[in-house]
Amino acid sequence: MNYKNLxxxxxxxxxxxxxxxxxxxxxxxxxVASVIAMLAIGQGSKRSIREQIAEMGxxxxxxxxxxxxxxxxxxxxxxMQSLKIKDYMDIASQTSxxxxxxxxxxxxxxxxYGAQNAQTSIYGVTxxxxxxxxxSIGDGDMFTQADxxxxxxxxxxxxxxxxxxxxxxxxxxxxxxxFKTIPFRIVGVLTSxxxxxxxxxxxxxxxxxxxxxxKRLLAITHLQSIFASAITEEDTYIAIDEIxxxxxxxxxxxxxDDDDFTIRSQEEMSSMMSSTTNMMTVxxxxxxxxxxLVGGIGIMNIMYVSVTERTREIGLRMSIGAKGRHIMLxxxxxxxxISVMGGILGVILGVxxxxxxxxxxxxxxxxxxxxxxxxxxxxxxxxxxxxWYPARKAASLDPIEALRYE
Numbered sequence: 001m002n003y004k005n006l007x008x009x010x011x012x013x014x015x016x017x018x019x020x021x022x023x024x025x026x027x028x029x030x031x032v033a034s035v036i037a038m039l040a041i042g043q044g045s046k047r048s049i050r051e052q053i054a055e056m057g058x059x060x061x062x063x064x065x066x067x068x069x070x071x072x073x074x075x076x077x078x079x080m081q082s083l084k085i086k087d088y089m090d091i092a093s094q095t096s097x098x099x100x101x102x103x104x105x106x107x108x109x110x111x112x113y114g115a116q117n118a119q120t121s122i123y124g125v126t127x128x129x130x131x132x133x134x135x136s137i138g139d140g141d142m143f144t145q146a147d148x149x150x151x152x153x154x155x156x157x158x159x160x161x162x163x164x165x166x167x168x169x170x171x172x173x174x175x176x177x178x179f180k181t182i183p184f185r186i187v188g189v190l191t192s193x194x195x196x197x198x199x200x201x202x203x204x205x206x207x208x209x210x211x212x213x214x215k216r217l218l219a220i221t222h223l224q225s226i227f228a229s230a231i232t233e234e235d236t237y238i239a240i241d242e243i244x245x246x247x248x249x250x251x252x253x254x255x256x257d258d259d260d261f262t263i264r265s266q267e268e269m270s271s272m273m274s275s276t277t278n279m280m281t282v283x284x285x286x287x288x289x290x291x292x293l294v295g296g297i298g299i300m301n302i303m304y305v306s307v308t309e310r311t312r313e314i315g316l317r318m319s320i321g322a323k324g325r326h327i328m329l330x331x332x333x334x335x336x337x338i339s340v341m342g343g344i345l346g347v348i349l350g351v352x353x354x355x356x357x358x359x360x361x362x363x364x365x366x367x368x369x370x371x372x373x374x375x376x377x378x379x380x381x382x383x384x385x386x387x388w389y390p391a392r393k394a395a396s397l398d399p400i401e402a403l404r405y406e
Contacts, residue, residue, distance in 0.1 A: 024338050026298075027297075027298040028338070028342030028343060028346060030346070031293075032343050032379050033346045035292065035378075037353045040366060040371070041284065041357065041363060043368055043371070045364055046273075050273075050274070059099075060229050061229065061236065061243065062226075062265070063091075063243060082260045082261055083223040083261065084223065088226050097230055097242060099230065100128040102128045102129040102227050103227075104123055104224060105214050106121060106123050106213075107179075111164075111177055111178065111179050112179075113165040125207055127144070129227060130207075134193075137191065138189050138190060140173045142187075143155070143207075148210065152212060153183055153185065153216065154187045156188040156207040158192075158203035159190065160203040179206065180217065184208060184212075210223075236266075244259070292379060295339075296382040296383070296386040299335055299339060303387050303390035327391075331387060336383045336387065339379050339383025339384075343375070343376045346375065346379065347375065347376060
């Protein structure tokens, strides 16, 4: 069987109807391009969400007081005082899968420097909070454990606070600001992080020793929350189990009773967002895949027309010795050529469309090689699948009847 000759005959037949061949390819081109572009948008969104969550600490674990019923009334979790210093100490020292741990107490109010003032929040934490939340010091230093032990009135401020209180570009290091009525000396400035995916300004904050905020601002002895980070993202759920066991023991919670605390992790948020984007990606790919199906039906339609138009040619080839498998293979080659050429043009169009969407609309785009290979493979299989039946019909023609066909 001379494959080169069959390919040459198929190419000659297609070149005789260039415009019809292009219109047949168009369905495949649009289908492949749509699949690549839709998958690129879906994967880009998923990757963007994961990066934004990673900026906040992808292995971060947050522990808050739980709501409790008193006299049939469910209390506000913020009013609960179930988290103690001992809980923080035990989590930091008795767990195997926790890398960093920091208590947190918070207060919101007005910060003042000279004639300037702004509304912001102050967070009482330890130096480990920087690693947990992926912050870094841009200028100056972080307060120390010695500052925590002495409840020193020192603080580290975010860039938004600096811009609000020092609009003339004055160096804030060493300056004394007042939060409500309590003075704090600035020892460092955080590196700017900008806004997160939920529109919150991550630079509008003040960090201070938690002991100073507890005693001097809030006059409390309990903790409002505890922040921790697992060693790796995969260890998050094991770390949560460790924390839960320690807190249940410390709080003397009996088996079967509800926890008086809640534990949340960024991994939960990441998994939820990923499942949502995966579902949307599959939906978009299915919608785009319909174009491939339509393109395949177009190939079948055109091949049927081609078989009908070339019935006498088929009869003549059979009468001079061509077997049914030769005829079938010739029409299959034509179908595959149409689908493969359409696939190549579709890949080019799909990649180009994805890059254009990124440049014009500013959407996050991520083109994965497997999506390109999959789209191309599917379009090739589509050509064989939809071209087989017309090719089989051509191969089963009776040579005598085919020669008589007008």
